[in-house]
Amino acid sequence: MKKALIALAVAALGSMPALAQQTIKIANIVELSGPGTTSGTNFKNGVELAVREINAAGGILGRRIETSTVDTQSNPGVAKGLTQKAVDQDVFAVFGPVFSGSIMVSMAETRRAEIPNFTGGEAAAITTQGNPYIFRTSFTQATAMPKIARYITDQAKAKTLSLIYVNNDFGKGGRDMLMKALEKSQTKIVADVSTESAQVDFSAAVLRARQANPDAIFVYTNEEESARVLRELRKQGWTKPVIGETVLTSQKVIELAGEAANGAVAHVGLTVDAPIPAMRAFRAKFEREYKYITDHNGIKGYTGMYVLKAAIEKVGKLDRKAVAKAMHGLKLRVADHPGILMDVEFDKNGDLDRDSFLTEVRNGKQEVTATLPPLSRK
């Protein structure tokens, strides 16, 4: 009992409210252990890279940014507690968590405390609850899937499609959105194959997808699993199109799948390989700093921090409510804010819209084949 009390008392000391705010305090609440480690680490590294740059250039409104980073263990319950702790510490804004399940729990806390919260989560439900303090750093699946659906119907001209997806909130959410987007189109879904996270053998899944004899197969799983699906497709002699969203043509998948990745096509919201000079420069900076090439989560954290900077500067003072208000309907141009890397606009829900890319794997490299305009511009 006594030990527990001591532990509790010490834990309490750590959560005392801070004194006068000379710096702008930002809390990184991210997945540094558990299944979300890759996403969380990249997101955090992106945020910290941006913070270092901003501080070196004189901070925001002349104040330095101070970040603290904590690990959620990819556990929603822990994420909620850490967010409360950040609230107790009176931070100006919260970045993360990246996993949708965690942000769904923790954003109630930042909302109650009226603290702007930037998330890497892509589940559609995050921004459909009228929370005025939640902002995305990437597309939601509700934005990305209609774009790829348009490609499947109009460009790939697939009349029939088989789906292979991973049954977690990410995979299931994406599958539901794609089905909705394809509902009124010419493309019919002929097989709907659910797979497990960390599944190793995909021979049965691929066989089922193939046996429906579709014009194309859509693969929506995490990195390792995507690579295994691609290898299995090659093994079973599939030659028609393989289409995906973001993950399928990512660097990690190409490395793991090797030759089998060639020919895979995917819509990508954010990629360090985008044919944009600012993005190339970011890629180089990130690699110099951390000795590896980031996935889209690094871009999310980096641009999210610069979006916050732009919003604060627009308001002209450190007022959380005013900043959150200014974020809704905010339109930013790279010409004015180089750090955001791509033109972006936020709507009243905290969702964002911007250009995105169609990519294809050629000779073991992801190549951008087309730039797709924001959905709002069509």
Next chain:
Amino acid sequence: MRTPLALAAGLAAAAALVALPHFLGRSGVYLLSYWVVFVVATMGLNLTVGYAGQKSLGHAAFFGIGAYTVAILMKAGLSFWLGLPLAALLCFASGIVVGFPALRVQAIYLAFATLGFNTAAWLFMRNEEWLTGGTFGIKDIARPSLFGVSFDGHRAYYYLCLAVAAILAALLYGLLRSPWGKAFTALRDNPIRAESLGVDVRGYTLLAFAIGAAYAGVAGALFAPLLEFIDPAPFSVGASIMMYLMVVVGGPGYFFGPMLGAAVGVVLPEWLRFAQDWYLFVFGAAVVLLMIWLPDGLLSIPGRLRARREARAASAARAAAAARLDGGGR
């Protein structure tokens, strides 16, 4: 608890638990509430594992069934106060069902059987989207109120959890001192002798599971409104193993074991955060060391000290006796 000192310590601890939230911020109170919820859950597991000796690795499934029962019923417009007993009842019933394998298999085989149950329950929570919301979970679970008193605030909800925990602890205390409690320990220590003495082994094995499960159900019922959102993740096999660890670290078969064990499992990782990137490593290492030095858990320390004192006294007495004998032999 027999000496006045222990009684005073108990009263001081109770007073501290009541007073502590007023010295803590939101996050501190939340952590404390989280701890209380896990104390309730592990009290049940302690009964199953520590007192009755049934190796169960499916406790998180009951925890989840409790949480989902309350969440689903509250979403259907029913009261929390109806959901809470229903959660306990449903878990009691599923506990009996899961207890049946325990009549046939023991030890590690039973652990695997319950682990299988946990996986099945988890898959059900994840796949039956019409009922459980699947991977998207159930959001906006309200906190209850009673006779016009709202438990929505973080301190108010903590006191609700604490009150429920206190009632359940008192019930367990009574149960363990009843003939049932004696039967459970008899079952653990020597089932054959227990049966030959007329203990209904079959009935008590099932009861040990069912009552333990009911505690987990109540804990789950408190857990859902605490987070205000549930998805299947906290009810996986990993969570069952964590709860088992809490029981073992605290001291299986000690009444206050779950209080300490849950503190180690819930509070210690948070407290270790000063170690930054290493905090989970430090936590893991601490648990390993604990298991090496104190295989019977933290609460075995007083017993070990007493045993050592007695051993020393006994060996001194032996030495004295030997010296006397040597002297007499000459």
